[in-house]
Amino acid sequence: MIEFIITALEALALIAMAALVFNSHRNRFLNRYFALFLVFLALWVLCGFPQALVQEPSDYFITLVFRLAHCMAVLATGIFFLFGLGFYLGRAPGRTWRGSVLLATAIMAFCSLSDLIVRSVSYDQGRFYITNGTAFPLFPAFMILCGGGGLLCIALKRRESIGPDRARATYILLGFGIFLGLAILLVIVLPGIMGSDITSDYTFFLVIIPTGFTAYAILKHHLLDVRLAIRRSFAYLLTLIIFGAPIFLSYMIFRFAFESHPNLETAISIIALALAVALSPSALRWSNRIAARLFFSGLYDEVGLLHEVSSIFTSTANIREGLAAATAIICDALGLKQLQVAIPEEATRGKGNWVIGCVRREKDILGFQEVEVSASPLFLLHDPMLLDDDANAGVVEDVRNAAMLLEMRSRGIIACLPVRGPGGNVGILMVGRKVKRRALDPMDVDLLHRFCERAGLFIENYLLSSYLLSMFEELSETRKRLEESDRFKTDIINVTSHELRTPLTILNGYAFMLQDHYERFAEDERRQYLTYITASCERLNAILDQFLTVSRFQAGAIRAALKPTDLLELLAEVKAGFIPEQGRRIESDAIPLGVRVLTDRSYLLLMLKNLIENAIRFSPSEMPIIIKAEEKEREVMLSIHDFGEGIAQEELQDIFQPFTRLEEIDKHQVGTGLGLYIVRLIADLLSVTVDVESEPQEGTVFRLTLPHA
Known part of the structure; x- marks a missing residue:
C-alpha cells in the first residue's frame, strides 16, 4: 500500500506543477503542452501498483490497468514530442506537424486500450505475466520515436543556445533522458529477457527524476516561468487563511450563539458579507506585499507593467515624453542600466536618427532624447532579435549582424529587438546590461517583445500623425500661396487699371492735341505738352519695371x-x-x-x-x-x-x-x-x-x- 501512496503523492505533485505552468501563461504553446504532458504523466503514475488497490486483483482488472498505463504513456510521449519541437523552434509547430503527431498519438492510444498492444496480464506471487498483442512492436517504436525525437529537439536547442537557455535544455535533457532510458530498460528490455515482469512497477518511482530536474529548471532558470503563479497562489492562500478564516469562524460563532434570533442572524450575515467585500481588496494587497518579499523578490508583474506602459502611450502625445516614461518603467522592473529606442532616419523621413529612452544614474533613472547623424549599423532596420551572446554561440550569419554586435558591445547593449508597428519595422529596442550582471531570461525577453509591440504602435501613430500634419501644413502653405497669387493677380489688375490709366490718358490726350491742332499751339506750349508725354512714358516704364522685378523675384530667377x-x-x-x-x-x-x-x-x-x-x-x-x-x-x-x-x-x-x-x-x-x-x-x-x-x-x-x- 505504501508504494501506491508514494505514486499518488508523485501524481499530485505533477498535477500541481501542471496547474502552475498552465496558469502562469495560458496562451503560450509551450506552457499549455507541457502542462498537458504533466497531466498525462500523472495519470500514468496513478496506474502503478494496481495490486495494492485490491486484495486479490483479477486478471481482467490487471489487464485493464496495464492497458490504461500504456495509453497514458503514449499520450504523454506524443505531447512531450510536440513540447520538445516547440521548445526547439521557439514557437508553436505548424498545423501539419501538430495534426500529424496528434493523429498518430490518438490512434496509438486507442490501440493501447485494445488487445492489439496488451492482450492479457496476470499477477502471481509478485510477478506480472504479460501476453503482448499482435501490434505490440508499434508501442516501443512509437515511444522511442516520439520520446527520442523530443529529446533530440531539446538537445538541438541546447547545442544552439548559451546561458540560461542552455542550462534549461540541459536539465530537461538530463532528467527525461535518464527517465526514458531507465523506463525502456525496466518496462521493455528486462521483462522481455526474464519472461515475466517484476521491474516495471519501479518505473513509476523514477518519475521523481524528471520532475526534480524540471522543477529545478523552472525555479532556478525560469523555464515556463511559474514564479508569478507561485507568488499569487501564496497570496490568495494567505488571504484566505488570515482574513477569510477569522471572518468565517466569527460568523459561525455568532450564528450558533444567536440561532434562536433569525433577524439577528440575518443582520450578522449581512455584516459579515459587507466586511468581506470591503476588506478583501486591502487584505489581498497586504498578502501580495508579503508574498513579494517571501517569493522571488526581484520578480515583476508583466501584465501590470504592460498595462502601465499602454496607459502612458495612450495618454501622451509627445513621443519623447511617452518613450522616456515607458522605458523607465521597464528599465526599473528589469534592473537594466539603460533602455533605448532607436528610430532610424528611414522611419523619421529624413529628420535624423532618433534615440529616445532612459539611463540609470546611481539611484535615479533619467529620460533623454538624442538625434544622431552617424551611420551606425544599429540604425539599420532588421527583423530578428540579436543578442550579444550570439557571437559566442557561433550563430552570427552575416557581416551586418557582426558589425551590429561590435557596435552593441561598444555601447553596453546586450540585446536588440525590432520595434514593429502595423506597417512594419519602425525602430530598434536597445537593451542595456543588468545592474547585477545577470542574463536576460525568457520572461524578460517576452516582456521586451510585448513592449516593442506597444511601442511600435505608438511610434507609428506619432510618425504618421507628424507626416500628415506636415502634409497638411504644406498643403495649407500651398493654398495660402495660391490665394496670395490669385490676390496678387487681382491687385495687379486693379493697380494696372488705375496706374496705367492716368499716364495713358495724359499720353493719349496730348498726342491727339498735337496731332490735330499742332499749328494752333505756340512753341512753348508744344514743348510743355511733349514734356508731359515724356513724363507719362517714364512713369509707365517705372511701373513696368516694378512689375517685372516682382515677377522675376517670385519666379526665383x-x-x-x-x-x-x-x-x-x-x-x-x-x-x-x-x-x-x-x-x-x-x-x-x-x-x-x-x-x-x-x-x-x-x-x-x-x-x-x-x-x-x-x-x-x-x-x-x-x-x-x-x-x-x-x-x-x-x-x-x-x-x-x-x-x-x-x-x-x-x-x-x-x-x-x-x-x-x-x-x-x-x-x-x-x-x-x-x-x-x-x-x-x-x-x-x-x-x-x-x-x-x-x-x-x-x-x-x-x-x-x-x-x-
Whole structure:
C-alpha cells in the first residue's frame, strides 16, 4: 500500500506543477503542452501498483490497468514530442506537424486500450505475466520515436543556445533522458529477457527524476516561468487563511450563539458579507506585499507593467515624453542600466536618427532624447532579435549582424529587438546590461517583445500623425500661396487699371492735341505738352519695371552676386539718381570713410532707391531725408529717416506686403504699392535685416543691417 501512496503523492505533485505552468501563461504553446504532458504523466503514475488497490486483483482488472498505463504513456510521449519541437523552434509547430503527431498519438492510444498492444496480464506471487498483442512492436517504436525525437529537439536547442537557455535544455535533457532510458530498460528490455515482469512497477518511482530536474529548471532558470503563479497562489492562500478564516469562524460563532434570533442572524450575515467585500481588496494587497518579499523578490508583474506602459502611450502625445516614461518603467522592473529606442532616419523621413529612452544614474533613472547623424549599423532596420551572446554561440550569419554586435558591445547593449508597428519595422529596442550582471531570461525577453509591440504602435501613430500634419501644413502653405497669387493677380489688375490709366490718358490726350491742332499751339506750349508725354512714358516704364522685378523675384530667377562695396560711393550714386530738387533733400550724416559692405551693388541700389522714394513721397517737400551709417564689428547699420506723417503701430507689420499702400494712391497720385514689397524681397535675397520705427506725425526710420566686408 505504501508504494501506491508514494505514486499518488508523485501524481499530485505533477498535477500541481501542471496547474502552475498552465496558469502562469495560458496562451503560450509551450506552457499549455507541457502542462498537458504533466497531466498525462500523472495519470500514468496513478496506474502503478494496481495490486495494492485490491486484495486479490483479477486478471481482467490487471489487464485493464496495464492497458490504461500504456495509453497514458503514449499520450504523454506524443505531447512531450510536440513540447520538445516547440521548445526547439521557439514557437508553436505548424498545423501539419501538430495534426500529424496528434493523429498518430490518438490512434496509438486507442490501440493501447485494445488487445492489439496488451492482450492479457496476470499477477502471481509478485510477478506480472504479460501476453503482448499482435501490434505490440508499434508501442516501443512509437515511444522511442516520439520520446527520442523530443529529446533530440531539446538537445538541438541546447547545442544552439548559451546561458540560461542552455542550462534549461540541459536539465530537461538530463532528467527525461535518464527517465526514458531507465523506463525502456525496466518496462521493455528486462521483462522481455526474464519472461515475466517484476521491474516495471519501479518505473513509476523514477518519475521523481524528471520532475526534480524540471522543477529545478523552472525555479532556478525560469523555464515556463511559474514564479508569478507561485507568488499569487501564496497570496490568495494567505488571504484566505488570515482574513477569510477569522471572518468565517466569527460568523459561525455568532450564528450558533444567536440561532434562536433569525433577524439577528440575518443582520450578522449581512455584516459579515459587507466586511468581506470591503476588506478583501486591502487584505489581498497586504498578502501580495508579503508574498513579494517571501517569493522571488526581484520578480515583476508583466501584465501590470504592460498595462502601465499602454496607459502612458495612450495618454501622451509627445513621443519623447511617452518613450522616456515607458522605458523607465521597464528599465526599473528589469534592473537594466539603460533602455533605448532607436528610430532610424528611414522611419523619421529624413529628420535624423532618433534615440529616445532612459539611463540609470546611481539611484535615479533619467529620460533623454538624442538625434544622431552617424551611420551606425544599429540604425539599420532588421527583423530578428540579436543578442550579444550570439557571437559566442557561433550563430552570427552575416557581416551586418557582426558589425551590429561590435557596435552593441561598444555601447553596453546586450540585446536588440525590432520595434514593429502595423506597417512594419519602425525602430530598434536597445537593451542595456543588468545592474547585477545577470542574463536576460525568457520572461524578460517576452516582456521586451510585448513592449516593442506597444511601442511600435505608438511610434507609428506619432510618425504618421507628424507626416500628415506636415502634409497638411504644406498643403495649407500651398493654398495660402495660391490665394496670395490669385490676390496678387487681382491687385495687379486693379493697380494696372488705375496706374496705367492716368499716364495713358495724359499720353493719349496730348498726342491727339498735337496731332490735330499742332499749328494752333505756340512753341512753348508744344514743348510743355511733349514734356508731359515724356513724363507719362517714364512713369509707365517705372511701373513696368516694378512689375517685372516682382515677377522675376517670385519666379526665383534672381541671384545675388555679393562683392565688397564702398558705402559712401554707393550713397552718392543713389543720390545722383534723383532729380536735383529731390536730391537736395537727401542729406548724409556722419558717413565714415572707407566703410565697405558685402552686398550686390545693383540690388542694394534698388533697395535704397525705393526706401528714399517712399521717404520723399510721404514727407513734406521742405523737410530733409537724413541717411546715417554706424560701423560695428561685423556689420554696418544704415538708417533712412524722414519727417513725414509716420505710420500707425498696427499698420507696421503690413507695410512690406504688396499693394498695402493703395489707399495713398489717390492722395499722392503716384505709387503702385510695390516699393516696400520689393525692399522685402531684396532684403531676403541679400540677408539684410530691415527694422522700422515710426510714430504718427513724427516720421519714420528704416534701419538696414548690412554685413561688413
